[in-house]
Amino acid sequence: MEHQAVCYYILTGIAIIIICGWIFVWFMHFLALFHGKRVLHRKIDTDSIKEMSLPGVSIIKPLVGIDQNLYSNMETFFQLNYPKFELLFCVQDEKDAAIICVKNLIQKYPQIDASLFIGGLKVGVNPKINNMQPAYQASKHELILISDAGIRMQNDTLLDMVCAMKEDVALVHQMPFVCDRKGFPAVLEKVYFGTAHARIYLSADFLKINCPTGMSALMRKNLLEQVGGIAAFGQYLAEDFFFAKSFTDRGYKLKISTQPAWQNSYTSDIETFQKRITRWAKLRIAMIPHMILLEPLSECFVLGAMASWAISYLIQIDPFAIYLFHILLWFLLDYTLLSIIQNSTLSFSKIDFVIAWLLRELFALVLFTRALWEPDIRWRTGTYKLKWGGIAEEVKPKL
Structure with missing residues (x-):
């Protein structure tokens, strides 16, 4: 009897912990919906802008290779409606096909202050930092915008980001999203960034947790210089x-832009996209080790199964009914969040959404397991090993 009592109390405690975690995840769902609706796609107050003295912006564009959307993506930066900015394009390899695209655009828009930097400067293991270093050193404005090659801008996006840069803000970031494109891999990518990724990103931003991605981030150059510039992060x-951590450690705030970062790189297949997601998981595991346990347990199907058992154990409700309710509500909230971020009619059918959503949820654990099983990161032309804390070492190929 005593052994049975101990087991009962242990199982009851586990069930209560699971239900608390389940409730917290639902809180994150609704928090993301609330915050997304509150901050995204807001109109800029043009009257107040007229009275502002807008600072200059140096836009650094690191480029590697070319895809069918690169030219049109870069052209949107030449068409920005902003009074004072420069474009600094960075290419590591002098034979890179992106160089021709850059030169053609510079020739097409001679009125835009634009420069091309070839060769980079090695200041660490991070190839992106190495690629950008010469452009950073040559930048002449007080704000730095680092923008990945695949980003597409609206003509007022830079203005929107600068307006969010208040005196106590050091970094303005855009929530990753994707443009409408053809093909199922593009649908899967949009569903991922508009549901699972957006839920974590928006709720973390609301709770003031470090969440910015580097695909589109506006920063104060003088604050970067205080710690050694971008080379200090190589x-x-x-x-x-x-x-972001460097800024928050010094008491500055991070601010999300009202416009998402419109990724528009050509996605040729699902495997390429999954490799990208796996690489990000490896980075999260190295920087935040407790994610090894928390991330898989917070996935829809795993958490739903655990919560179904816990609730049925405590109050004797059919676990299958709970599980179906859990999945249906999760699905509906994800669709609602995606619609808020899209801010227009979705470019694919509800059937496409169902299939893409199921694939995202079913493959989540597979990709996370792959990240644990193969911790080395293959990125661009190098392979890297991560230490706890996020510090990287380049792995030299065996002869």
Whole structure:
């Protein structure tokens, strides 16, 4: 009897902990919906802008290779409606096909202050930092915008980001999302960034947790200079996380832009997209080790199974009914969140959404397991090993 009592109390405690975690995840769902609706796609107050003295912005664009959308993506930066900015394009390899695209655009828009930097400068293991270093050193404005090659801008996006840069703000970031494109891999990518990723990103931003990604981030150059410039972050692969941490450690705030970062790189297949997601998981595991346990347990199907058992154990409700309710509500909230971020009619059918959503949820654990099983990161032309804390070492190929 005593052994049975101990087992009962242990199982009851486990069930209560699971239900608390389940409730917290639902809180994150609704928090993301609330915050997304509150901050995204807001109109800029043009009357107040007229009275502002807008600072200059140096836009650094690190480029590697070319895809069918690169030219049109870069052209949107030449068409920005902003009074004072410069474009600094960075290419590591002098034979890179992106160089031709850059030169053609510079020739097409001679009125835009634009420069091309070839060769980079090695200051650490991070190839992106190495690629950007010459452009950073040559930048002449007080704000630095680091923008990945695949980003597409609206003509007022830079204005929107600068307006969010208040005196106590050191970094303005855009929530990753994707443009409408053809093909199922593009649908899967949009569903991922508009549901699972957006839920964590928006709720973390609301709770003031370090969440910015480096694909589109506006920063104060003088604050970067105080710690040694971007070269000081060359030892990390997740330089975006440590940019933000450097600012918050000094008491500055991070601010989300009202416009998402419109990724528009050509996605040729699902495997390429999954490799990208796996690489990010490896970075999270190295920087935040407790994610090894928390991340898989917070996935829809795993958490739903655990919560179904816990609730049925405590109050004798059919676990299958709970599980179905859990999945249906999760699905509906994800669709609602995606619609809020899209801010227009979705470019694919509800059937496409169902299939993409199921694939995202079913493959989540597979990709996370792959990240644990193969911790080395293959990125661009190098392979890297991560230490706890996010510091990276380049792995030299065996002869």
